C-alpha cells in the first residue's frame with residue numbers, strides 16, 4: 001500500500017523530499033536543496049513558506065529561499081534554534097523529510113511593478129527575501145530604483161556572502177550592508193540596519209518597502225521609513241508566529257484578527273499596525 | 282576657491298542656517314583630507330575637533346583587550362563626528378579611522394565653543410542640531426545593545 005502522503009492534499013499531508021545538498025552557510029545555519037520524491041517541482045511565489053516535517057521530531061514553518069522561476073531543487077535556509085530546526089540542519093545528503101506547502105501570501109512583487117523598491121533584511125530574514133531579490137533581478141526592467149539593505153551581527157554572520165557580493169557588483173542594484181560590530185578589516189557599514197534607510201536611494205511617494213527580520217528591527221525600520229515618507233500602505237512585513245496546521249484551522253498563529261499562516265506571513269503594515277506594537281499579540 | 286561657509290552650507294548638519302551664522306561657524310573650520318587607513322583622532326586624545334564628513338566613510342573604533350580594535354559604528358558623507366569637544370575633560374572616547382579617502386570640514390572645538398558662548402542664539406541652534414544627532418545615535422546604540430539577531434548557536 002502507498003504511504004498516506006503520496007495520495008493526498010499537499011497542504012495537509014507531507015510529501016517526501018530527499019536532501020540533495022546540505023551547505024553550511026554560517027555556524028548555526030544551513031541551506032538544504034531538496035528533490036521531490038515524485039519529481040514534480042513545487043511552484044511557489046516569493047515570500048511563501050513550507051512546513052518541514054521530521055518524523056518523530058516535529059514540524060516547523062520555513063520560508064522558501066530559492067528562485068520562484070527555478071523551483072527545482074526546492075531550497076530552504078534554516079537556522080538551528082531548537083529541537084526541530086537542529087535536526088533539520090543535521091540532515092545529510094540522501095535523507096528525507098516531509099514537506100507541506102507552499103503556504104501563505106508572499107511579497108507584493110506584482111503590485112509593486114513600476115515602483116522603487118527598498119528591501120530590508122536582518123539576520124536570517126534575508127532567506128525569505130532572497131526569492132524576491134532574485135525575481136526582481138530576473139525582471140529588473142519592471143521596477144524603478146532597487147535598494148537592498150542587509151544587517152547582521154558580525155561579518156561572520158552574513159548569509160549568502162558570495163551572492164551578496166555578486167548583487168553588490170551590479171549597477172542596477174544598491175546593496176548596503178551593515179553589521180553590529182566588526183574588526184578593522186571590515187570595509188562596509190557598522191551600526192543598526194535602520195541607519196541604512198537614510199542612505200537608500202528611492203522616491204518615497206513611489207516606493208514599496210519589504211522588511212524581514214526580528215520584530216523589534218522591523219518596528220524601528222517602519223519608523224525610519226515613515227520619516228522618509230514611505231506610507232504604511234506601501235510597507236510590507238513578514239511576520240512570524242508559532243504554527244501547527246498552516247491552513248487557518250487551529251488558530252496557533254493568530255495575530256490580532258488575522259492568521260499569519262493564511263493571511264500572511266507578508267502583511268501590509270496598514271493592515272496590522274494597530275496590533276503590531278502590542279505586547280503579547 | 283569655495284569658502285568654508287559655502288562648502289558647509291551644503292552639508293545636512295548645517296542646512297538652513299543663516300548665511301551670517303555659516304560665516305561665523307566657517308571661521309572655525311578648515312577642509313581636510315584623510316587617506317584610507319589614517320586616523321582623524323585616537324581614543325584618549327584631547328578632543329579638539331569636530332568633523333562634518335562630506336565624502337567617504339569613517340570607522341569609530343574602541344580598543345577591546347583580547348579583541349583589538351573593534352568598530353562599533355561607521356559614519357559617512359552628510360554626517361558629523363565628535364562631540365567630546367563640547368564637555369570637559371575634552372577627551373576623545375573613540376578612535377576615528379578613515380575606511381576610504383575622507384573629505385571633511387574640521388572645526389576647532391575651542392573656537393566653536395567661544396563663538397557659541399558669545400552668540401547664545403547661534404549656540405542654541407547648533408546644540409539642538411547636535412542633540413538631535415546624539416539622540417539618533419543613542420537610539421541606534423540601544424538597538425545594537427539588544428543584540429536582535431541573537432547569538433550564533435553551534436550545531437556541530
Ligand SMILES: Cc1cc2nc3c(=O)[nH]c(=O)nc-3n(C[C@H](O)[C@H](O)[C@H](O)COP(=O)(O)OP(=O)(O)OC[C@H]3O[C@@H](n4cnc5c(N)ncnc54)[C@H](O)[C@@H]3O)c2cc1C
Pocket residue numbers: 049058060061062063064077078079080081082083084085086124127128239240241242243265
Ligand atoms: C512564516 C515563517 C517563516 C519562517 N522562515 C524561516 C526560515 O526561512 N528559516 C529559519 O531558520 N526559520 C524560519 N522561521 C522560524 C522557524 O519556524 C522557527 O525557528 C522554528 O519553528 C523553531 O522550531 P524549533 O523546534 O527548532 O525550536 P523551538 O523549540 O520551537 O524554539 C527554540 C528556541 O528558539 C526560539 N525561537 C523559536 N522560533 C524562533 C524564531 N522564529 N526566531 C528566533 N527564535 C525562535 C524559541 O523562543 C526558543 O527559545 C519561520 C517562521 C515562520 C512563522
Ligand code: FES
Pocket residue numbers: 242243244245246247248249250251252253254259260261262
Ligand atoms: S497555524 Fe493553524 S491557523 Fe495558522
